[in-house]
Amino acid sequence: MDQTITANTSTDNVDPSKEFKVKAAFFLAGVSGISAVIGFGMTVASSKKQDPKYFNKGMMPTRELPESGANLAMRALGWGTLYAVTGCGILFYSIWKLSGAHNFVEFRHKMGSILPNVPRNNPPQGRTEFSGLNDLLDYLQHQKGSKDK
CATH class of the missing domain: 1.20.5 (Single alpha-helices involved in coiled-coils or other helix-helix interfaces)
Structure with missing residues (x-):
């Protein structure tokens, strides 16, 4: 007697592209939130490192501040x-x-x-693959030089 068990998941009714967009939105929100917290923390740490006396002075209200x-x-x-x-x-x-x-x-x-409409580049008219940044910059400089002539 062969019994197959099928699980009814909640993602059966969800469009895969919609699920991907939700996951992508959560990912981007998480990355941007983490980077904002890290950037703020590094800024505070660097200002405390540069001048700890005035940094600590600004943490507590005083008569002057x-x-x-x-x-x-x-x-x-x-x-x-x-x-x-x-x-x-x-x-x-x-x-x-x-x-x-x-x-x-x-x-x-x-x-x-x-x-205005953005023109499509299909098929690509120029190079699309570069071995590195120097190769890209050389290509752009060559393209600019050929357009000036």
């Missing part, structure tokens, strides 16, 4: 984030409304008709 540097930086980061998100949101929403689109597909078609 009524607000610590960390509090000032956090307040500035909060306001900057608010301004950036609000400004970009208003810009993008106004572009959406000015286009008159009702969904993303319609918006894409309207923007495609307004913006």
Whole structure:
């Protein structure tokens, strides 16, 4: 008696390209978040290494400095984030409304008709493989020299 067990997974109904896009978005968000944290940490560490006396002085509020540097930086980061998100949101929403689109597909078609078309390079007209950066730069310099003549 041969019994086969089939597992009903939740990914059976999901389009593979959609699943890939979700995984790619999580990956990019993770990489950018980690790089931002590492960059901020390295900046703080290098400033502490350069001048530890004034770095520690800015950590605690004193009579001369009524607000610590960390509090000032956090307040500035909060306001900057608010301004950036609000400004970009208003810009993008106004572009959406000015286009008159009702969904993303319609918006894409309207923007495609307004913006210039990017010409396809199929088949490629020049070299596409380079052994290194020097080879690429030599090729670009040669191409520029042949166009000037």
